[in-house]
Every structure is written in C-alpha cells, then in structure tokens.
Amino acid sequence: MQHDDELIQIFIEEAHDLLEAINSHLEQWQPDLSRIEHLAPVLRELHTLKGSARMMGFTAFSEYVHCLEQIIQKLHDKAIPAHQNSCKEIQHSIDYLNLYIDALAKSKPLDDTEIPLEQLKNSLNSLQVSSKVTEVEGAEEQDLIVAGKHIKHKNEQQAGSDNIRLKSEVLEKFGKLSREINIIRSHLEQQLGGANELLVDMTKEIKLIQEQMRQLQVKADINLRMFQSISSEKGHDEFDILEFDRYSSLQHTTRTLVDKLNYLEQLEESLINVTRSLEALVVEQGRAARSLEEGITHARMISIDSIVPRLKRIVRQVSHELGKEVHFECIKAQGEIDRKILERLVPGLEHMVRNAIDHGIEPPDIRLKAGKPAYGVITLSMFRQGNEIVIELGDDGYGIDIEKIKAKAVEKKLWDPKAAMSKADLMQIISLTGFSTKEIVTPISGRGVGMDVVNAEVSKLGGTLRLDTQQNIGTHFIIRLPFSLSLNQALILVAGSQSYAIPLSNLAGITRMPVQEINKSLYTGTGRVKYAGITYDLFYLAELLGEQKWDDNQIAAKLLPVIFLQSDSEQVAFVIDKLIGSREIMIKPAGSQLRLVKEIIGVSLLGEGQIVLVLNVQFLIQEALMKVRKAEKNQENVLCPIPSVLKQHKTRVLIVDDSLTVRKVTSRLLKRHVYDALSAKDGVEALEIMAQSLPDIVLLDIEMPIMDGFRVLEKMRKDPKYKTIPVIMITSRAGEKHRLRAMELGANAYLSKPYLEEDLLMLLKKYQSQS
Template sequence: QWQQEVNNKTAPKQLQRDLHTLKGGARLVAITPIADLTHHSESLVIKETKEKTQPKPTFFALLLRCLDRLSEMQEQLAKAQSLTDIDDLMSAISSYQDAVIPQAIITTDTKNHVDPKTHPQVPKTDTHQKDIEPEVNQQSIEQIRIKADLLDFMSTFSGEANISRDRIGQQNRALARQLTEMHTTVDRLTEQLHKLELETETQILFRYDDEKSPNESDFDPLELDRFSQIQHLSRSLAESVNDLHDIADSMETFIDQSDNILLQQSRLDGELQQTLMSTRLLPFRHLAPRFERIVRQVSEELGKKAKLIITGLEQELDRGLLDKITAPIEHLIRNALIHGIEKPADRLQSTKGEVATLHLSLVRERREFIISLTDDGQGINLEKVKQRAVEKNLLDASSNPTHEVLMQFILHSGFSTADKVSQLAGRGVGLDVVNTGIKALKGRLSIHSTPAVGTRFDIYLPLTLSILQGLLVTCAEEQYAIPLTSVHIGERIRVDTVTALLAQNEQAKYEYGDETYQFFSLAKLLNHHTQLPNDVSKKLPLLLFKSGTLRIALLVDSIGGSREIVLKPIGKQLSHINAINGATILGDGRVLFVLDVPALVEDQRRLRNDTLSQTLVSEYALQPKQPIAFVVDDSITMRKASENLLKRYGFDVATARDGIDAVALLNETTPDIILLDIEMPRMDGYEFSSFIRNSAEFQHIPIVIITSRTGDKHRQRAHDIGVNAYLGKPYQEAEVINALKQLLHTHQFSSGDTSYG
C-alpha cells in the first residue's frame, strides 16, 4: 500500500506498529534472528519516513526482501525447521543506511540459528486484520481457538438435525394428505346418512299409513318419537360424523401449528449452519503476500521482470479448500514465469514492454469458484509439446491431434518442455502437482493459449456446502440430485425434437435465447439407454447449465421437485469420481447421489477425445488390446463403481444384474474376465460360475468373485467350482487390479495361491 501510494502517511506508521509488535513477540520467546531483523527493518522504515524526499524504488525492494525473509522464517517455524541466515540482509540494510552495524549485533544475527523444536514458536497473530478493516476500533475482540474437527462435527450434527426436521416435515405432509382424505370421506358419509335418514322416515310414514286403525291416535309415529331401531342408529351415526368433523378441524389446527414450528426450526437450523460454515471461511487476500513473494523471488532468479495483479481478494473460501489449492496456484505462477514470460530484451523487441503482467482472479459463479491465472507471455509451444510426447511414446508421430489433446500432455507426470533441468523446472512435476491437486478437490482445469499473446489457466472448484437446494431428477428409473444453483434455467422439449438431436450424437446443439448449448442425455452420460415415450408430441424436461465456457443442455426423464438436502461424503471407494459431489439422505431413508453435471460432461469429453484421437497411450493398460470385462452384481452402486474403475484401466465393460442377464450377454460377446457377486436373484454367483465352467465355449474365462460373504465355507465352494480369485467387500482398487493383471496374464492362479485361505 505504501509502495503504491508513496505520499500515504498512515501506511508507514501501521507498518512500524506491526514490525514492533512482531519484534516484541520474537524477543519474548527468544527467537533472536526474527527479533533482530524486525528491529533493523523498523529502523529502516523510521529513517526513510524522516527523509523529506519520497522513498526510492531501492528502498522498497530492500524492504520487500526483509518482509519476504520474515515470511519464510515464519513458515520454517511452523514446520519446526532451522531458520535461514539473515547476514545478507543485515549487510544490505547497513549499506543502505550508510552506517556500520555493531559487530556484536551481526554476530548475534548470523550465528543464532534457532531450533524451533527447543524454543517456543512465535504466537500467530492476524496481521492482516488491520489491512482488511483499518477503521475497526483498536480494542481487541475476544477470540477463542477451537479444533477444526469440532467445527466439522458441529456442521455435520447440524446437517443431521436438518434431516430429522425434513423427516418430520414429510410425516406432517403425509398426515395432512390423510386428513384431507378423512374430510372427503366424512363429507361422503354425511351425505349418505342424510339420505338414509330421509329413507327411514319415508318407510316409517308408509308403514303407518298402511297399518293405521280407527282406534289409533291421531298422532303419527314421528310426532310421538316412535322411531325404529335403524332410525336410532342413523341419528347416532350423524352425531358421530359431527364429532369426526370436530376432531378433523382440531387436527388441522395442530398440523398448521406444527408447520409453523417446523418453519421456525428451519430458519434456526439455516442460521446455525450458516454461522458454523462462516467460521471456516478465510478471505483470499491472506494468500496475496505469499503469491507476490513468489513472483518477486522467481523473477529475480530468472532475470525477468513481472508484476502480479490479484482480483477477488474479498472472496472467502473454506480453510481446507484454501490450504489445498495454495500449492497448485504456486506451481502455476512458477510455470508462467519460467515457461511463459520472456526475457526483458525479448519483450522489448516484441513491443510488449519489459515488465510482464500476471493476472490472478477469483470469482464465484453459482456453485463454483473459478480461479484464473493469465499471463501475457509467449504462449505454449504446441509443436515442442508434440515432439516431447512422441519422444516419450505418448503419441504416435503420424497422428494429428487437436490443440486440446496436446495441451493435456503437459499435465502428465514427468512431462516437461524445458531444455535442461534446474532447481526451478525441467522435471515435469509442477503441472502434475496442479492436476493431481485439482482432481483431489473434484475440480477441473482448462488451458487456453495463444502464441505470442499468452496463456490462461482456469481452475473450476465446486463450492462445497453442507446444506444446499437440490433438484431431484429421474434417469433410467434411478433418482439423482443436482444442485439447484448450478441450473441456469429449465425448459421442455418435444420428443420428436429430442429424437432428432440424439441422432446428431456429439454434434447435437440446442439454441436458447442468444446462446448455443451442447445437447446431452443424462441417461447416455451415465451409460444407460435413453428411453423416449411413443407420443412424439409429449414434452420432456431439459435443464440448461452454464459453467465457465461450458454451455450444457441436459435431458432428464422427469423432475421430482426441489428440496433442501444435506451433502454427505461418499467414502474412499467413490471419492475419485469427479462427477459425484457426494450423497444425500431423503426423509424416507433413500440415498441419492449428488451429481456435478459440468464435471460429468468434461469426463465424457475426455474419454471421447482419448477414444477418437487414439493418440494417448494408456499408462495403465493391462494388455495390448482393450480387454472386455463383465460385471455381474444386483447392486447398481457396485456395478457402477466397478465399471468406472475398470474403464479407468482401459477395459470395455458390460454389466448385468444377475446370472440370467449375464448369460444373455454371453450370446452377444465373449469377455476376457468376469467379476461377479454371489447373492443375486434368479441365478446366483455359484450357479453362474458352474454354468461357465461346464460350458466348453466359455470355461476358459477367468472368474473373480467379489462378495461380502468371506467365510471359509463360501471360499471353499468357489474354489471347488473353479473360481480363480475370491475378494471381499469393500475391496481395495489395488487388490482388484493386481488380481486382474495376474489373471489376464496367466488366466489362472498357481496352486499355491492364498486367495482361498
């Protein structure tokens, strides 16, 4: 701030206060190097503020070096590492001040290497709070430290409370529906009783006229209350109906009151959840000094000149997300400075100006955070990328891949376009760290590069909220939840139009307004058959999505309304699937997957590019040809999980829900291996395995049983039938893949195999 506004009188005073506070804390815990460096930095600031002239660029450069070293030492303390020497900075400060620092001080500075393991660490103070809110009263606000795990537990507990409230709400709604039916029934019964009463009176009068004698009274039976037994019953029923009306009215009042209480509870739960979530949020500006320091240090090492502009500093992210995304952003910044930015002389020749500009931005768009890093450098040399890909046998020299496919190579581990290895680049690790880190966060990375203009990296991160509004959709008789905030708009489309779009395959486009959306069927994305009604005039729901540059029109079978859902983790077995944000539990106990539609489409595109271009060599391929695997399990979750796992390792997968369906599949294709469960309807795993082993055509196929039945009796029966491997649920990916590698190589285990032990 002082560097940008050299006439600002407040900034240097605030800097002096911060340095003085840090110095006092360092002295208190006997961390002498930090104390001495802050002391002389403070003296440097005081001396400069007393000068009548404006601060020179050399002063700011030296001050930034001191602040960078202090940040570095703070990180070393946090990691319990020895502190870096400061003698070079002490000499630089001495030279700038044109004064000799006493030798005793220099000796103390250079020889005091504090071991953080034997000294207390400097208390971490929020030095950025004053920058964020300079007008806040200087009186300290009481704060407490609590464990992040406790916050997570409280958030989860709050989510469980919401689920319970939703269940009560569903019960209330069901009760209200039953009450409506009761009202209808009572009204119908009232009408019937009224007709019965009229008919009874008519019959009494008829019999009275028919049996009347001269000696009888002139009063008719109705006037003397001479009612028959049936009339007494009808009158009693009428009174009971009135009582039922009163009871129904009272119940309706109670339900209305319960709905009001639930509404109030919903507001309280929402406020509690929002408050708990906000305790984990940190502003993006906390990372700004760190990124600026990296730009200064790397530029100085490379002999380049660059400045970093950061926008979106006011955005707040979850602390866990902020910690995990820091390293990928750092690697992108270094990559841009090393590979993208030219030397000052080269930039002057291209009329760009010797100082390069890196622009880091963070914006929130619906349910995503978009982090973009743009540089005005030379762009990505795709010809060099292609050359290195051919050298590493990742690409066929005769192929002609698209720019998008070529750019994906720079994300491969060990892939680098640097001509020589240095401490900064050349090992092909940086962008691999970026890609791995983003995938771990279920994010997406897109790369856009123009030669001689620059490169832009866009990181799309899902906004992970514990509670969100979800849209329930149905596809192939299965229900899923989609975050409502990710849906731009809804539309309905005729069946004949859908048929025409499906016929266009990947080229299908849907026009809405002034924008063009790529058309997808959710059923097809999930590897289901798209079933359309016979009535071509019927309209099906279509959801439109916007995510960065993606424009998606998604066809679903039906929409089941929207509701508040609590996002739950899905465990390690499914956490690698980017298209699944998590799961949720409905009020009736059903578990639904929460889909990330843009990620689902990106995964589909990536698979299609790999298949169509035939340029990528699968690093996980188990055989030269693409093997075929059958997955036979009555659980759709296990079928999908196993199918996705096998596809990642280069398999062509077919699924069946029991042995009967698997036998039907055998009439169409012969697999290289079969994975099946034991307990299935119609034909179980033992029966299907026996069928395979007794068939001359299929008895050579290896069989792997994956089941929750892991007892010795079950294993022995499978061994007697001729099953090649027997694994328990839940399985480990490495265990399954190792078994497949052995079976596809030898087609059977050796007799000493312990899988059946």
C-alpha cells in the same frame, strides 16, 4: 520447549494477520519512500509479533524480528537514508518471516540454526547510525495477546474488535447440524403432508358415516311410526309419545351415534387447526434454518483478495532466486469465495505462478532482444460471475511451445507424431501425471504439485481449467469454480436407475421431446438439436454415465425431458429418463469409494432421506464433446455422439480387484470409452476367466484373497498363452519395493490408487496396439 497445540495455532493465526498488515503498509510505503508515516504501523505490528514470539519461546525468531524492527526504526527516524535496495531487503526479511510461520503451520518448524539472524545483525551493524534508536512509539512490553488479537495497555485502551476466530472444524459441525435441521424439517413437512392426506380421508369417511347415519335415523323413525300406528290401533294411544319418552332401542342407538359423530367432527376441526398451526411453525422454522444456513455459508466465505499477498511473496522469492525481474499485477480481486475452495486451490495457484516465472518469463537479456521490457509481468484477475468464481492467471513470457510438448509426448509414446495437437489436446497432455519438458528438476520446478494435480483438483471442485497460449506473447489460464461447495440450487433427475443432481448454474433450459424425434436425432440424424437458436450436441445421459444404452423400444413414455447445459462457450443437451424438480441441496464431498469417479463432485441427502449423486457438469460436457471430436477425426459416416453397435473388434480388458466398487467404477470407465470389460474378484477367478475368454489387457490389483496379484502375474508370465498379455498393476501400494517387484515379474505398467483416468486411458491406448 514444549508448546500447547492450541496456543501455537493462536500464534500462527495472529502472525498471519500481523504479517499481512505489515505487507499492506510496506506496499503503501514503497512507491514513495519519503512517506515514513507508513513505517509507524509496521513497527507496531513487528513489536507485537516479537512479544508474542517471546511468550511462545521462539527466541531466535523473536531476535530476528527485533533486529528487523531496529532497522525499520532507523529508517523511520531518518537515521539512515531509504532507498529501493533497503526496501527490497526489508521485503525479503518479511518474506522469511512468512516462510517461518508457514513451516510452523505445517508442523515442520525451522531450527534456530536455519534462521539467518547473523546475516541480519551484520546488516544492522554495518549501518551508520546518526541518532540513537528510540523506543517503538505506542508499544509496551506489557501488551497482551489474547485469541490472536493485540490488546493495548489499559492507559491506551481502544475499542475491541467484534471479530472472533472459529476453527473450520467448528464451522463444519455447525454446518452439519444445520443440514440435519433441514432434513428434520423436510421429514416434518412430509409427515404433515401425510397428516393432511389422512385428514382429507377422515373428512370423507365422516361425511359417508353421516350420510349412512341419516339413512339409519330415517329408517328408525319409520319403524317407530309404524310401531306407534300399530299401538294406536290396539288402544295404547292414551299417553303422549314424548311424555313417556318411548324411543326404540334402535333410535336411542342412532341418536347416541349422531352425538359421537358430532364430537368426532369437532375433533376433526381441532386437528385441522393444529395441523395448520404446525405448518405455519414449520414454515417459520424453515426461514430460521435458511437464515442459519446462510449465516454459516457466509462465515465460510473469505475475501478473494486474501490470497494476493501470498502470491506476491512467491513472485518476489522465485524471481529473486532465478535472477529475473517480475512484476505481479492484480487487475481485479472482487467478492468472496468459499474458504475450503480457496484452501484447496492455493497450492495449484502457487504452482502455476512458479511455473510462469520458471518456464514462462524469459531472462532480461532475452526479453530485451525480443523487444519486451526487461521485467516480466504476471497478471491475476479474480471475480464472481453469476454462481461461479472466475480466476484468470497470465504472463507475458515465452508462451507454451506446442511443438516441444508434442515432441516430448511422442517420445513418451503418448501422442501420434502424425496427428495435429490442438490447445485442448495440449491441456490434456500437460495435465498427465509426471509430464514435464524440464530435463532437470529444480526446487522451483519440482515441488510435488504438477499441472495434473491442479487440473484434478479443479475438476474435483466442479470447475474447469482452460489455457490460451501464443508463442512469444504469453500464456493465459482461466479457472472457473462454483461460488460455494455447500448450499446450491440443483435440478434433481433420474438417468437410468439412479437419481442425480445438477447445479442450476449450468442449466440453460429444459424441454420435452417426442421419443421418436430423439431416436432420429441420436441415430439417423445429425446428433444435434436446436434450442433458443443455439445448436446442441445431443446425448443420452444414462449411456454417457455407463448406466444403460439407449433403446427406444424399452421406453413407454411418448415424451422425454431434455436438459440443455452450458459451460463457458460449450454446450451439450442430455436426454434424461425422468425430471423430479429443483431443490436446494447441501453438497458433501464424495467418500473414498467415489473419489476416482470424475463424473461426481459430491453427494447430497434429500429431505426424504434419499441420497443423490451430484454430477460434475463440466467434466460431462468435456467427455461428451471429446466423443464428438473423436467422431469427427475418424470421419464417421454417422455423426452420432452416442455410439451405436460397433462393427470393429472391441479391446477386452479384465479387471482383477477384490473391491466391488473399484470393479464397478473401472468397468463403467472402460465401457464409456468403448472397451469390453470383464471382472474378477481374486486371482483364482481371474485365471478361470482367462482360460475361457482371453483378454487383450489385464488390470491387476496386488492385495487380494486366495491368490494375490504377484502370484497371478507370475503364473501368467510362465504360461505361453498369457505371456504376452499386457498387465497394468493398479494398487494402493505406492512403495518402490512393490513397484520393483511387479516389474521384475513382468508387469508392463504400474499405477497407484487413486490414479487419474487420463493416465489409465493413455496406457490402455498404448498397449491396445500391442495386444
């Protein structure tokens, strides 16, 4: 049966609402099975779901719901006794209904043969019925389903809900229009500002002309009086001057000009009044636009606890599959979060919950031997803290075996066996693509979402992911995310030649420092400054971003702004080139060309039409502190966070890609990590560069004009000069045949775009020692 996409979407939304309500009622019933009043609303919701499924033509699904409805009806009528096993079976059936709807939402509906209807029917038939099943109270087949809401028969009419559903695309469209209104308003403000400046100039000019006219009029009067005096001496004074209106043409012209000038003054006053009225209207329009934006932002919000039923269901399903007893405890779930943030975070949270049950929680017998309860516990806390949402997910299981992780990392040549591994290093290792200590991938452990994807997604959202683990105590993850992806207060600044925005939520303070003092702190001092009693590591932001190196000789200003940023318990200070001011900005996702740049979480358009890049503060702080840790590990004499000229040889890396953006982004990444970067736009240019300057490592794209990557690789492996140079293929071609072809030709490694920076840096470190 063919279904209309819009109707299917309505059915899915309604089913999610109904199943969420059913789960809520069942949770109220489970602690005390004698309180059967909680089953009545469950029956009503199931009846509604059954009717909707029949209308959509999902016959097998509808029969399954009907069968479940009959079982619950028996429990409600006390025809069969209620016990925990029957409660669990009902919960498993509800979980299956959720799975069916989730599959339908992903456009991968289950076949009728996959619906365990016979199994449920057998359960129903095996029940000893002592009374006839009654009709579901208060529900009728004529009930209507309209826009995902259940409307009672006219004999049982209830007040309708004022809630309506809006597709996310509609909200996005409204949001875009709202942003355009704000941009237009900013343009109007600029135009009015320009008009006011013109009016000021106009007032000055009018006053200047008035003064000149006054002088001209005085001269005209003097000339006229001289003429009268001469005429009087010649006998022409028998007539009064006013009587004959004997004005000179010069005086007549000056009087006319004065009249025109007075009219011009009136026009000026009118223009000033109109401008003031327009300014007042723009202010009112700004208030209305802000209210509209706040309304749209609020409409994008969703209750934080809306994810709890879904996570509970995963805990039930996975623990049942693995034969473990796991309790899910939601300690706190307060406030709201941007729907888009939650949607992007859900797969990661689901993976972390599965991981906690599969890898973390021990089997009951092992837990008992360790002096723990037979059941494991997964805890969840979600709450708002300032302009951030904090999500804490923990378990009381094994904890992460750091030595096991280290051994696996050493085996994969990702870690030096002699080096100690901190928790920060541990987080970095388990976040690498494809890293796992599991020898066998199961349907639970291998669902296509790893900690690498979770960490990358959190970073893209402008958040941070931390972990704390203790052997035999458990593991605790802390995720911090921005409250909203849309409207944010931000600091606009200039670093190098580019304008950037930094969310004010991470700003601890701003000051100005003499360039001489900055230079001393960066290069000859400790590399640290104190602000409000806290010590900050000091960096030059433009250098960290790969824009330009610090050079005090090129700076004309005597003072430069320094911003102090904090994230969790970590803090860093950045020297910037110019401070523009604070603005309310709309953050838009960065395009595909910037998705590999981890320093950027989005872009924003200022009122004057200027595009600014929104910086990922958490990532920048981590990058900066990583440099500090490396400096401390290397026991450098100069504890300077910003590297000066390095005496040792830098690894030379040749980037071969026809995309200018890819070349620029990769070059900046390499320069930040103290590599020399060369670039070529095609294979021919790459071979020419290699003939002049031999690289240590080559990053090679496949699809390029003139000469593709495969041909370049083939030529390199045939030439004794280039034969041993490590080649890392970086391409959008993720297919197995391209990978095999590259390996046959002699590629050392193969990365698919978009890749994680950590993966590339690990490979560079690996082949750096071989080159």
